[in-house]
Amino acid sequence: MSKRILMLVGDYAEDYETMVPFQFLVGLGYTVHAVCPDKKAGDNIATAIHDFEGEQTYSEKRGHNFTINYDFDAVNSDNYVGLVIPGGRAPEYLRMNERILEIVREFDAAKKPIAAVCHGAQILAAADVLKGRTCSAYPACAAEVKLAGGTYADIEVTEAVTDGHLITAPAWPAHPAWMAQFIQALGATVTI
Numbered sequence: 001m002s003k004r005i006l007m008l009v010g011d012y013a014e015d016y017e018t019m020v021p022f023q024f025l026v027g028l029g030y031t032v033h034a035v036c037p038d039k040k041a042g043d044n045i046a047t048a049i050h051d052f053e054g055e056q057t058y059s060e061k062r063g064h065n066f067t068i069n070y071d072f073d074a075v076n077s078d079n080y081v082g083l084v085i086p087g088g089r090a091p092e093y094l095r096m097n098e099r100i101l102e103i104v105r106e107f108d109a110a111k112k113p114i115a116a117v118c119h120g121a122q123i124l125a126a127a128d129v130l131k132g133r134t135c136s137a138y139p140a141c142a143a144e145v146k147l148a149g150g151t152y153a154d155i156e157v158t159e160a161v162t163d164g165h166l167i168t169a170p171a172w173p174a175h176p177a178w179m180a181q182f183i184q185a186l187g188a189t190v191t192i
Contacts (some may be wrong), residue, residue: 006075006082006107007034009055015047015063016172017117021084024179028188033070033080037097043068048065048088050118050169050171052157058171059138060089061169069128072099077106082186085140087118087171095126104129106166113185117178119171121145124166134163164170 006146009018018034025032036045044143046078047063077083083104085091094100106116114123121137122144124130130150136159138147142152153168160169162176167185169178183190 003029004031004033004080005082005084006080007032007086008036008103008105009045009066009068009086009092010033010036010094011045012048012074012089013045013066013091014065014118015049016175017047017086017088017120018047018066019064019140020175021086021115021179024175025084025183028183028190030164033082034066034068035070035071036068037094039068039101040071042071045090048108050088051185052171052173059087062174074076075099075113077103077110080112081108082113082115082182083107084186085114085116085120087113087116087120087122089119089178091122095123101127109110109164113167113182115163115178115182115185117169117174118171118177121168124168125150129166133166135166136161136168138170163180 044065047122108129125144125148130148136153143151
């Protein structure tokens with residue numbers, strides 16, 4: 001089986017939720033295809049850095065340019081072992097793209113691991129794959145998880161939850177737990 005992972009990104013995807021999983025998975029030996037509708041390999045997306053600085057919600061600052069490394073139109077979900085959906089602002093408009101939703105449904109139907117963090121749950125809800133499932137997300141997305149028929153997991157910002165092949169977390173501070181659960185779902189083993 002292929003060691004390829006698909007990552008769905010767009011402008012103002014959260015910087016840490018894009019860069020860290022991408023680099024982590026590549027470092028483990030996976031090929032990660034980062035794709036964005038209407039962008040080709042070599043194009044960039046702008047990321048956003050979200051931080052928790054004591055206000056009622058996160059703050060947002062301009063992040064890095066992140067290079068897309070595969071053409072969105074060439075994606076065939078059969079060629080991947082897992083899917084990563086970063087959060088940030090990108091999911092609010094990516095969920096309007098029918099092909100994005102089809103891709104999520106294809107991974108879900110094949111029971112391939114899907115890792116979504118923060119606002120990535122907006123895409124899961126729009127793809128209608130949350131019925132009867134437990135899903136964590138940024139707390140502002142709890143209503144969408146519930147309206148999509150899921151159970152919102154109100155967990156610490158450093159935790160993640162696995163429900164079958166769905167691995168979700170509230171935000172980037174959960175990366176250690178979220179990525180550990182994702183690679184376990186992929187069947188990978190890390191030894192030290």
